[in-house]
Amino acid sequence: MSLYTLITGASSGLGRSIALRLASNRRLILNGRNSGRLRETLANCDNPDQHLVWEYDLNDVENLADALAKLITERGIAIESFVHAAGILKILPVRSATCKTMHEVLNTNLVSAFEVVSLLSKRRVNQQQLRTVLFISSIASQFGAPGFSMYAASKSALDGLMRSLAVELAPGVRVNSILPGGFRTPMTEAILEDPIFEQKLVRDYPLGLGQVEDVVDAVDFLVSERSRWITGQQIVVDGGRSINISI
Amino acid sequence: MSLNERRVLVTGAASGIGRATSILLSRLGARVICIDLNPTGLKETAALMHGPHHVFRAQDLNQLEAIKEWLPAIADESGKLHGFVHAAGIPAPLPLQAVSPSSWRRVFSVNTEAALTLAQVFEKRRVRVEGSASIVFISSVMAHVGSAASVVYSMSKAALEGMARSLAVELSSKGIRVNCIAPGFVNTPMLARVGDGWDEAQRAGVEALHPLGFGEPDDIANAAAFLLADTARWITGTVLTVDGGYTAQ
Numbered sequence: 001m002s003l004y005t006l007i008t009g010a011s012s013g014l015g016r017s018i019a020l021r022l023a024s025n026r027r028l029i030l031n032g033r034n035s036g037r038l039r040e041t042l043a044n045c046d047n048p049d050q051h052l053v054w055e056y057d058l059n060d061v062e063n064l065a066d067a068l069a070k071l072i073t074e075r076g077i078a079i080e081s082f083v084h085a086a087g088i089l090k091i092l093p094v095r096s097a098t099c100k101t102m103h104e105v106l107n108t109n110l111v112s113a114f115e116v117v118s119l120l121s122k123r124r125v126n127q128q129q130l131r132t133v134l135f136i137s138s139i140a141s142q143f144g145a146p147g148f149s150m151y152a153a154s155k156s157a158l159d160g161l162m163r164s165l166a167v168e169l170a171p172g173v174r175v176n177s178i179l180p181g182g183f184r185t186p187m188t189e190a191i192l193e194d195p196i197f198e199q200k201l202v203r204d205y206p207l208g209l210g211q212v213e214d215v216v217d218a219v220d221f222l223v224s225e226r227s228r229w230i231t232g233q234q235i236v237v238d239g240g241r242s243i244n245i246s247i
Numbered sequence: 248m249s250l251n252e253r254r255v256l257v258t259g260a261a262s263g264i265g266r267a268t269s270i271l272l273s274r275l276g277a278r279v280i281c282i283d284l285n286p287t288g289l290k291e292t293a294a295l296m297h298g299p300h301h302v303f304r305a306q307d308l309n310q311l312e313a314i315k316e317w318l319p320a321i322a323d324e325s326g327k328l329h330g331f332v333h334a335a336g337i338p339a340p341l342p343l344q345a346v347s348p349s350s351w352r353r354v355f356s357v358n359t360e361a362a363l364t365l366a367q368v369f370e371k372r373r374v375r376v377e378g379s380a381s382i383v384f385i386s387s388v389m390a391h392v393g394s395a396a397s398v399v400y401s402m403s404k405a406a407l408e409g410m411a412r413s414l415a416v417e418l419s420s421k422g423i424r425v426n427c428i429a430p431g432f433v434n435t436p437m438l439a440r441v442g443d444g445w446d447e448a449q450r451a452g453v454e455a456l457h458p459l460g461f462g463e464p465d466d467i468a469n470a471a472a473f474l475l476a477d478t479a480r481w482i483t484g485t486v487l488t489v490d491g492g493y494t495a496q
Binding site for chain 2: 163167170171174183206210211214217218220221226227228229230232233235237238239240242243244
């Protein structure tokens with residue numbers, strides 16, 4: 001039975017970069033909403049014929065477990081690592097936020113991760129093969145910012161989920177979060193287009209704005225055996241942003 | 248991950264985490280400057296390291312002023328440094344009523360003040376390479392949680408983490424990153440000393456507090472190598488807790 005690493009959000013941004021890095025020595029399942037962009041990720045991966053593409057919108061949490069179980073069963077595979085890089089960032093003043101939007105944010109950022117881990121922990125589905133789970137959280141899980149209520153809530157909840165899963169699934173499975181600060185991806189590009197906001201960001205980051213590869217290096221470390229005694233942790237990768245209150 | 252052509256100083260290199268870190272860094276291609284109070288232990292570490300170009304010096308980190316002499320001298324002889332790991336530390340299993348000024352000063356001197364002095368000397372252009380550099384302090388989960396008879400050790404490590412955060416911001420413009428690793432209970436000579444009075448049930452009880460069991464020095468060495476190398480080029484001011492889940496519950 002072949003063992004795979006599932007990467008959500010693999011059609012662009014951080015998820016895609018994680019896929020490109022891990023493709024050389026792992027078999028991947030690339031998840032995303034857009035089949036064209038997923039194929040683009042696949043085409044750029046090493047060993048493209050070893051990997052699978054799984055087009056699925058994680059907002060549909062009701063059917064997620066069935067869809068993933070079907071993929072695993074049909075292919076006769078198991079999943080050893082799960083990297084949850086899918087995330088939606090909606091910045092809205094709380095007065096404009098709606099319950100519907102909140103549900104969308106929570107479904108993709110949080111509930112889908114819960115559903116995947118729950119499914120992969122079932123012996124009959126995944127044969128006890130799961131070893132590492134890594135959530136891409138955000139430093140927004142730790143700090144407040146105007147307009148970030150929904151996003152921050154989803155990421156704080158993701159970290160809470162992470163800690164309990166780490167304790168519940170030990171010693172067989174390690175579960176951690178990475179908390180990136182602001183770095184350039186299609187998701188953050190829109191914010192960075194505003195020159196005032198960009199200037200503020202640059203000032204807030206002692207090491208400057210990050211590159212996607214800075215975060216990928218941490219992912220690579222945390223899914224590897226080099227981190228075999230790290231579980232239940234929030235690993236901050238933010239160029240010093242969260243400890244900096246200098247002017 | 249590679250540390251080829253990097254020169255890294257490691258304190259506490261004669262045993263435990265410092266020894267494992269020295270060995271791993273040597274395998275990754277670094278030239279390692281190994282410091283410890285114990286020359287016999289340094290020799291044993293030397294025998295386990297990869298490559299011939301490492302430096303071994305018996306120094307007492309309790310002598311803070313002396314650091315200002317020997318560290319620049321080593322850089323003059325062996326080349327400017329790309330980073331250091333302060334793994335030297337002394338435990339202090341003392342209940343509050345047994346704590347005396349002399350006992351906490353000694354612990355603070357090695358665990359905390361030596362770290363500050365090393366950073367102070369390391370910052371100087373005579374000692375450090377231009378460009379990116381990395382400082383790693385070995386803290387402890389005892390900086391985050393409480394435990395009986397751990398007051399002196401806890402405060403020395405909590406101070407270390409506070410220091411690291413401010414240093415991270417102050418030194419960022421020079422390209423120096425500063426981070427801590429907070430290990431849980433690791434199989435080292437220090438654990439053997441602290442756990443000397445434990446019976447089998449107590450030992451099992453402490454291990455059970457770690458969902459992944461006790462750690463090995465290599466687990467901490469791997470984290471230190473990650474933070475020293477370019478893999479952590481956008482990480483500063485953080486505490487990387489490596490504790491088998493001890494503080495997650």
